[in-house]
Amino acid sequence: xxxxxxxxxxxxxxxxxxxxxxxxxxxxxxxxxxxxxxxxxxxxxxxxxxxxxxxxxxxxxxxxxxxxxxxxxxxxxxxxxxxxxxxxxxxxxxxxxxxxxxxxxxxxxxxxxxxxxxxxxxxxxxxxxxxxxxxxxxxxxxxxxxxxxxxxxxxxxxxxxxxxxxxxxxxxxxxxxxxxxxxxxxxxxxxxxxxxxxxxxxxxxxxxxxxxxxxxxxxxxxxxxxxxxxxxxxxxxxxxxxxxxxxxxxxxxxxxxxxxxxxxxxxxxxxxxxxxxxxxxxxxxxxxxxxxxxxxxxxx
Amino acid sequence: xxxxxxxxxxxxxxxxxxxxxxxxxxxxxxxxxxxxxxxxxxxxxxxxxxxxxxxxxxxxxxxxxxxxxxxxxxxxxxxxxxxxxxxxxxxxxxxxxxxxxxxxxxxxxxxxxxxxxxxxxxxxxxxxxxxxxxxxxxxxxxxxxxxxxxxxxxxxxxxxxxxxxxxxxxxxxxxxxxxxxxxxxxxxx
Numbered sequence: 001x002x003x004x005x006x007x008x009x010x011x012x013x014x015x016x017x018x019x020x021x022x023x024x025x026x027x028x029x030x031x032x033x034x035x036x037x038x039x040x041x042x043x044x045x046x047x048x049x050x051x052x053x054x055x056x057x058x059x060x061x062x063x064x065x066x067x068x069x070x071x072x073x074x075x076x077x078x079x080x081x082x083x084x085x086x087x088x089x090x091x092x093x094x095x096x097x098x099x100x101x102x103x104x105x106x107x108x109x110x111x112x113x114x115x116x117x118x119x120x121x122x123x124x125x126x127x128x129x130x131x132x133x134x135x136x137x138x139x140x141x142x143x144x145x146x147x148x149x150x151x152x153x154x155x156x157x158x159x160x161x162x163x164x165x166x167x168x169x170x171x172x173x174x175x176x177x178x179x180x181x182x183x184x185x186x187x188x189x190x191x192x193x194x195x196x197x198x199x200x201x202x203x204x205x206x207x208x209x210x211x212x213x214x215x216x217x218x219x220x221x222x223x224x225x226x227x228x229x230x231x232x233x234x235x236x237x238x239x240x241x242x243x244x245x246x247x248x249x250x251x252x253x254x255x256x257x258x259x260x261x262x263x264x265x266x267x268x269x270x271x272x273x274x275x276x277x278x279x280x281x282x283x284x285x286x287x288x289x290x291x292x293x294x295x296x297x298x299x300x
Numbered sequence: 301x302x303x304x305x306x307x308x309x310x311x312x313x314x315x316x317x318x319x320x321x322x323x324x325x326x327x328x329x330x331x332x333x334x335x336x337x338x339x340x341x342x343x344x345x346x347x348x349x350x351x352x353x354x355x356x357x358x359x360x361x362x363x364x365x366x367x368x369x370x371x372x373x374x375x376x377x378x379x380x381x382x383x384x385x386x387x388x389x390x391x392x393x394x395x396x397x398x399x400x401x402x403x404x405x406x407x408x409x410x411x412x413x414x415x416x417x418x419x420x421x422x423x424x425x426x427x428x429x430x431x432x433x434x435x436x437x438x439x440x441x442x443x444x445x446x447x448x449x450x451x452x453x454x455x456x457x458x459x460x461x462x463x464x465x466x467x468x469x470x471x472x473x474x475x476x477x478x479x480x481x482x483x484x485x486x487x488x489x
Contacts (some may be wrong), residue, residue: 104316104481113319120323121364126381127434134433205419 018090025050027060027153028161029067031171043166060162069164069171070190073152079139079188092141100140107133125194147177152186334378338367347457351400358450359393362431362443383443385434392428392447395421399454414455421451 029048032040048060048067058071083089086103088096094258111133151172154159164171165185172185320327340353357367364380382389401418407413423448429435435443 109322113315113322114381117316117319118364118380119330119334121381122330122378123323123325125363125381125386125434127436128385131385131434202419205415291337 024159026159028156029060029062029065030161030163031166032163032174033166040165041166061264071162072190073173075188076190076192078135079142082135082139088143090244097140100136104133104136104140107136117244118189140184141184142188145182146175146178147179147182149179150175150182152176336365336376338374338376342367347405348400348402350457351398351454354450354453355393355396355400358396358446359389361446362389362392383436383439385432386433388428388434392425395424396450396454399458404458409459411455411459414459414480416452420453 027048029044029046030042031044033043034040044065046062046065046067048062048065050058050060050071051057058070059068061068061215079092080219086096086099088099092097107129110124111126112127114129143239144256152175153162154176163176163183165174166172167185172187173189174183175186176183315374320330338353339356340349342353344350344353360366360376362383364378364382365376366379368377398421425444429440429444
C-alpha cells in the first residue's frame with residue numbers, strides 16, 4: 001500500500017508539474033513556410049515567453065529570434081459582421097461556401113465595371129469595393145477550412161506549441177481543426193502594423209523647432225561672446241597696468257640716476273668754477289696788459 | 301466593313317449598357333452624379349469659407365474628382381478612381397474642417413501655436429491610415445503628402461492674424477460713420 005501511495009503521489013506530482021508547465025508563460029513556437037506549394041516546411045523552432053506589453057496586450061517574446069507577436073488571436077470585426085450580414089447562422093458549411101462564391105462573383109463584376117468605366121466611380125468607391133472583395137475571399141478560405149472544434153495550439157511534452165506560417169515577414173497563426181484534421185493559416189486574425197512615417201515626421205518637426213530656437217541660441221552665443229570679450233579686455237588692461245608699473249619702476253631708477261648725475265655735474269662745475277677759474281683770473285690780473293695803453297681823450 | 305476601332309467602340313457601348321443594367325441606374329442620373337458643383341463659391345474671400353473650400357477640394361481629390369472650368373462655372377468631374385475608402389476620407393476631411401472656426405482666426409496664432417495643432421492633426425490622420433485597409437501602399441505616401449500640404453495652406457490662413465482681424469472686425473461704413481459722429485460736435489458758425 002505504501003508503494004502504491006508513493007506511486008500515486010508521484011503521478012499527482014507529475015500531473016501538477018504538467019499543469020504548471022502548460023499554464024506557465026514559456027511556450028514553443030514553430031514557424032513554417034510554403035514555397036508556393038501546398039506543403040509547408042519547418043523554418044524555425046524556438047521557445048518564447050508570454051507576457052503583457054505596455055498596452056496590456058498578451059504577446060510572446062524571444063529577443064534572439066526577434067519574435068514579438070500578439071497571442072490573443074481575436075477575429076477582425078469585419079469578418080464577424082460579414083457572417084451576420086450574410087446570415088450564416090442557420091446555414092450548413094456547403095451552403096455558406098455557395099453563398100460566398102455567388103457574392104464573390106457579383107463583387108468581381110462590379111469591380112471590373114468600375115475599372116472599365118470611370119463614370120460609375122461616382123456611385124461606388126473603388127477602394128472600398130476592392131477591400132470588400134478581399135474580405136470575401138479571406139472569409140471563403142476560412143469557411144472552407146474551418147472546423148468548429150479546434151485550437152491555435154497543441155500540447156507537446158507539457159508545453160503549449162503554437163505554429164505560424166511566415167508570409168512576407170508576417171506570422172499568420174495556424175488553426176488546427178479536430179474533426180477534419182485541417183491545419184490552415186487563419187488570415188481573419190487582427191493584425192497590428194507599424195510604419196516609420198510618424199517617427200520621421202516628428203523628427204522633421206523637431207528640426208523646425210530647432211530653427212525657431214536659432215534666434216535664442218544666437219542671443220546666448222552673443223552674450224557668452226561678450227562675457228569672454230569683457231574678461232579678455234579686463235585681463236588686457238590689468239596686464240597693461242602691470243606693464244606701466246614696471247616701466248615706472250625701471251624709469252624711476254633711471255631718473256634718479258640721471259638726477260644724481262646732474263647734481264654731481266653741477267657740483268663738479270661749481271668746484272671747477274671755484275678753483276680753476278679763480279686761479280686763471282688771478283693769472284690774468286697780474287699781467288695787466290692794459291697799463292701801456294693810454295686812453296684817448298680828445299677833450300683833455 | 302467596320303474598322304477595329306469602330307468594333308471596339310460598339311463593344312464599349314454594349315459593355316456600358318450592361319454596366320448600367322448591372323448598377324440599375326439611368327444615364328441621366330449617372331451624368332448628374334459624375335458632375336457636381338462646388339458647395340462653396342471659389343471667388344469668396346471669407347477665411348472660413350476658404351478653409352471649407354480647401355477641405356472640399358481635398359475630399360473630392362481623394363474621391364477621384366477634379367475641379368474643371370465649364371464656361372463661367374467651375375464644377376467637379378469624376379476623372380478617376382477613389383484613392384481611399386469612405387471612412388478615411390470623411391475622417392481626414394473632418395480634421396481639416398475643424399480648423400474652419402472663428403476661434404482659430406481671432407486668436408493671435410503664431411506659426412509655433414499652429415505647429416502643435418498640425419502635429420496633433422497629423423497624428424490623427426496617421427492613426428486612421430494605419431487602421432484603414434482601403435489605402436493602397438502606392439497611394440499612402442501621396443495621400444499623406446497631400447494632407448500635409450493642405451494643412452500648411454490652412455495654417456497660412458490661420459496665422460495671417462492681421463488680415464484675419466481686419467476681415468472680421470473692419471467695417472466698410474467706418475468712414476461714413478466717423479464723419480457723422482464728427483458732424484454732431486461741429487457747430488455751425
